[in-house]
Amino acid sequence: MREINIASILVGKRKEKGITQDELAGYLGVSKAAISKWETGQSYPDITLLPLLAAYFNISIDDLIDYKPQMVKEDIRKLYLKFCRDFSEKPFDKVYAECEKIIKKYYACPALLLEMGALLVNHCMLADSQEKSQEVLEKTRDLMVHIREETNDEYILGVSVYLEAGCEMYLDNPSAAMILLEDCNRPKTSPEVILASAFDRLGKKDRAIEVLQTMIYQNILLALGGFGNLLFEYADSEEKVDMWMNSFIQIAESMDLIEMHPGGLAPMFLLAAEVYITQGREQKALAMLQKYANIFTGDIYPLKLQGNRFFDQMDNWFDMLGIGTNMPRCESVVKGSLLESLEKNPKFESISDTDEFKRIVYQMKLKFL
Known part of the structure; x- marks a missing residue:
């Protein structure tokens, strides 16, 4: 899983450009010590400086902080299995809170969100109350709607519909499930x-x-x-x-x-x-x-x-x-x-x-x- 990592990007881009920490500090109007702390990960630039840094190195802000809103398949698989183990060994609320953090962090990654939705549907029965289980299913249902707004991938679209319909059934909303599935565009031939x-x-x-x-x-x-x-x-x-x-x-x-x-x-x-x-x-x-x-x-x-x-x-x-x-x-x-x-x-x-x-x-x- 990729994390925000501005330190190594700054070091690499500065050396690529052939400038010293003093020169970069002078351009930004900060001290050399500040640049040093950024490059060693001891602190981060003020948010108002990010556009200046990105423009100076001719890269996007996302590239500057090495932020990847998408997660690759292998990382998704590892994360799913980690949460499976956690749900079997740790309190439900603690693991669910971690799931919510991941969902927020990768809210623009439909493939990850789909697997998180399946994970929650498969483990919501471990919640300590019926009300909590229902809350999880309602949030998962809403997550499936968001996924369909973010992707054109046919596989992800299809599975998200089935997961949403399943949530509706668990939530005792058979009419909503029926409408979802009747509206599916299924091919006439394979x-x-x-x-x-x-x-x-x-x-x-x-x-x-x-x-x-x-x-x-x-x-x-x-x-x-x-x-x-x-x-x-x-x-x-x-x-x-x-x-x-x-x-x-x-x-x-x-x-x-x-x-x-x-x-x-x-x-x-x-x-x-x-x-x-x-x-x-x-x-x-x-x-x-x-x-x-x-x-x-x-x-x-x-x-x-x-x-x-x-x-x-x-x-x-x-x-x-x-x-x-x-x-x-x-x-x-x-x-x-x-x-x-x-x-x-x-x-x-x-x-x-x-x-x-x-x-x-x-x-x-x-x-x-």
Whole structure:
């Protein structure tokens, strides 16, 4: 991360111009001692002198103080992971205050702000009150609006809309989320198919495969992510719930997707268990919870984004993501959330005293604690 650094710029520009500290001091009307302190970082020039200094060296004020309002991808990734660790180890309010400082400092860097928004959405549940969590979500929503005012990057624009819509849903504003998503301009055809064909014609078969794998992977995850919502819509039909849940399992297992992305797909078994409970099918619910526990107590740690035998050319796409192959939340936070979603879920109250449920909870505690 780049910081304001006028000292080294002054030294370099003065030597480049071939002048002494005395000469620069005389031009500005200050003492040589003042110039010396500026160049050693002991103090800074008065703000009224910055335009004079910048003009003298024929550079902008931003260049003079070495201020970079943008942050490069690797620095964004490191910062995200640092805050992930901090949220798992330090008080929420303290880490959140640091996040706000970074947001203010890089308010003109949409790529950084987008990742900070995702970071806050992924950790707002750690706030010590519902009111604080809501405040974080409201500020994140407003941040997404600001991002769209500052960038023309299609990827950042698209993700910011989804994050804002997610905030609206968490804030119990489904109408606002609906309007946001209905207004999205989605292409009628996939540009990836054309891009892959172009790579193929140019003899770049590996790139064509990479593009197609990435497209298929993203679309399958997107489709499977909707199965959970569909189960709730079909909650009054045992036949439909069984049909869609069986389809989910067949698709996910046939392509090893659950092992590839457990954090995104395994919660489907938790959702299915909740639906089965509403239908009074407690044994089906317990069977889903057992699958859920088996996945998260299996050999999947450390959690990270990774390919498999179907999707074996995804490394470039993973690297393009703001946080690379790392999970968006610290592992300890993830484990705590997983256990709480099971043990403290009021929808499982009717089976919480059964031996099967207690055994499942114990299985997860044994792995996590």
